[in-house]
Amino acid sequence: MCPWEFHDKPRDECGVLGIYAPGNSVSLKAYYGLNALQHRGEESAGIAVSDGKQIRVHKKMGLVAEVFNKDILSALKGNLAIGHVRYSTSGDSSEVNAQPLLYKDDKGSVAVAHNGNITNARQLKKRLAQTRTSGYTNLDSEIFLRLLAYYRNLSLEKLLELFLKEISGSYSLVIMTENSLIGLRDPYGMRPLCLGKLKEMESGYILASETCALRAVGGELVREIDPGEGVIIDKNGVSFMRSFPGRCRRLCIFEYIYLARSDSVIDGRTVNSVRREFGRELAREHPVAGDVVISIPESGTAMAMGYAEQCGLPFREGLLRNRYIGRTFIKPGQKNRELAVKMKFNVISDVIQGQRVVVVDDSLVRGTTSCQIVRMLREAGAKEVHLLVASPPLSSPCYYGIDIPSAAELVAAHRTLEEIRQYVGSDSLQYLSLKGMLQVLRRPKEFCTACFDGVYPVPVFEQETG
Numbered sequence: 001m002c003p004w005e006f007h008d009k010p011r012d013e014c015g016v017l018g019i020y021a022p023g024n025s026v027s028l029k030a031y032y033g034l035n036a037l038q039h040r041g042e043e044s045a046g047i048a049v050s051d052g053k054q055i056r057v058h059k060k061m062g063l064v065a066e067v068f069n070k071d072i073l074s075a076l077k078g079n080l081a082i083g084h085v086r087y088s089t090s091g092d093s094s095e096v097n098a099q100p101l102l103y104k105d106d107k108g109s110v111a112v113a114h115n116g117n118i119t120n121a122r123q124l125k126k127r128l129a130q131t132r133t134s135g136y137t138n139l140d141s142e143i144f145l146r147l148l149a150y151y152r153n154l155s156l157e158k159l160l161e162l163f164l165k166e167i168s169g170s171y172s173l174v175i176m177t178e179n180s181l182i183g184l185r186d187p188y189g190m191r192p193l194c195l196g197k198l199k200e201m202e203s204g205y206i207l208a209s210e211t212c213a214l215r216a217v218g219g220e221l222v223r224e225i226d227p228g229e230g231v232i233i234d235k236n237g238v239s240f241m242r243s244f245p246g247r248c249r250r251l252c253i254f255e256y257i258y259l260a261r262s263d264s265v266i267d268g269r270t271v272n273s274v275r276r277e278f279g280r281e282l283a284r285e286h287p288v289a290g291d292v293v294i295s296i297p298e299s300g301t302a303m304a305m306g307y308a309e310q311c312g313l314p315f316r317e318g319l320l321r322n323r324y325i326g327r328t329f330i331k332p333g334q335k336n337r338e339l340a341v342k343m344k345f346n347v348i349s350d351v352i353q354g355q356r357v358v359v360v361d362d363s364l365v366r367g368t369t370s371c372q373i374v375r376m377l378r379e380a381g382a383k384e385v386h387l388l389v390a391s392p393p394l395s396s397p398c399y400y401g402i403d404i405p406s407a408a409e410l411v412a413a414h415r416t417l418e419e420i421r422q423y424v425g426s427d428s429l430q431y432l433s434l435k436g437m438l439q440v441l442r443r444p445k446e447f448c449t450a451c452f453d454g455v456y457p458v459p460v461f462e463q464e465t466g
């Protein structure tokens with residue numbers, strides 16, 4: 001395959017992490033931090049560490065706990081690190097595409113970890129065709145390395161400015177040289193990135209996709225990085241860079257719906273509290289006569305609780321989730337996803353038998369989960385099964401790094417509500433409206449909602465849409 005051949009459609013998320021802790025070993029902290037971000041990508045994991053002289057990288061396919069062990073972590077010596085958990089959006093799901101990516105030349109080394117999806121990668125790739133970096137990956141993220149290599153003589157500040165001007169799409173980046181840690185968020189702030197402070201260390205800092213990783217490494221939130229903002233952390237302290245005019249914030253609304261961990265804080269609110277509110281709003285819009293409310297764990301749980309609270313119905317654990325099976329939506333390939341759903345859930349029969357069951361999930365994408373769950377609930381003796389989805393019907397693909405596929409694969413794209421109900425096999429089906437969902441959010445205009453309404457905030461170049 002040509003090294004710049006992209007997949008026909010994007011997949012899911014990634015998690016990025018950076019730790020700057022002068023005088024302290026950081027590899028174990030990076031390991032804990034990446035573990036906290038595991039839900040953002042389960043395909044590969046990697047950590048790059050600098051001892052001030054050179055950067056060493058260890059990365060492999062697998063979960064964080066599978067990729068690293070005590071010996072590997074002790075060999076990664078240094079007090080500056082970046083890390084990545086990947087779910088592939090551009091390029092194969094293979095070890096060569098695992099991140100962080102490392103570039104070395106006679107001036108030194110630089111490593112990059114990227115969350116997001118670049119929408120003008122092909123154009124940039126053509127322009128930088130002569131610039132060699134690793135030469136192996138077929139990632140969109142390699143663009144950052146190529147630009148770094150091509151403009152090697154520019155200052156860090158100028159380089160970040162160049163990224164912001166040249167690169168279109170979504171990106172939250174952590175970058176490291178031998179002595180500095182850098183963070184950058186795209187001009188629309190589509191992917192999250194926050195800055196934290198290591199509590200017991202005067203000059204120790206963390207950058208992370210989500211606040212849940214800050215706590216895992218003994219840090220506390222300083223603040224979220226703004227759209228179009230860069231941050232450089234080195235021996236001079238922390239400096240922020242805002243020379244590029246940030247655009248309107250357009251955070252991916254799926255961070256609240258599904259992607260982020262429930263205990264993470266985005267825009268001052270825990271994801272859990274927002275999900276609960278989505279559930280309450282869903283109940284206001286669509287109250288259903290039922291006996292018991294259950295959730296499709298994990299992400300649907302807070303919404304189901306909110307729904308039950310609002311309706312005054314009892315919330316019960318009706319489905320047991322096997323904790324050793326990961327997230328099904330982010331698995332590559334439909335067969336893998338179907339198998340994973342089968343292995344992931346089991347019904348707690350006495351909660352279900354003879355009941356009018358109201359089952360709440362956060363989203364309905366391909367319908368892999370809901371079809372099987374409805375069938376399982378019926379087999380377990382449910383009298384009625386009512387499916388409530390705490391986000392609107394998905395009608396358009398995502399080009400910014402989430403596995404919301406082509407309209408052909410989206411259950412809701414070409415079906416009426418009644419047709420979708422028949423497809424999943426429930427007695428009734430209702431979705432939360434886009435208006436209702438936005439109403440719950442403090443700054444409703446500052447979100448990307450393209451997969452629901454087809455309004456794409458960042459240009460998607462024709463060649464990139466596959």
Ligand SMILES: O=P(O)(O)OC[C@H]1O[C@H](OP(=O)(O)OP(=O)(O)O)[C@H](O)[C@@H]1O
Binds near residue numbers: 296300361364367
């Ligand atoms: O309609 P589908 O194509 O099945 O996709 C939607 C489902 O996928 C996700 O769950 P997932 O198992 O990935 O993660 P979770 O454990 O966090 O809920 C999401 O929460 C829905 O349950």
Ligand SMILES: NC(=O)CC[C@H](N)C(=O)O
Binds near residue numbers: 014086087088118
């Ligand atoms: N999900 C992501 O953010 C992945 C980043 C990058 N596009 C990759 O495929 O590795």
Ligand code: SF4
Binds near residue numbers: 190252397402448
């Ligand atoms: S299109 Fe949907 S999934 Fe993609 S960034 Fe926008 S809101 Fe998120």
Ligand SMILES: [Mg+2]
Binds near residue numbers: 298362
């Ligand atoms: Mg789910």
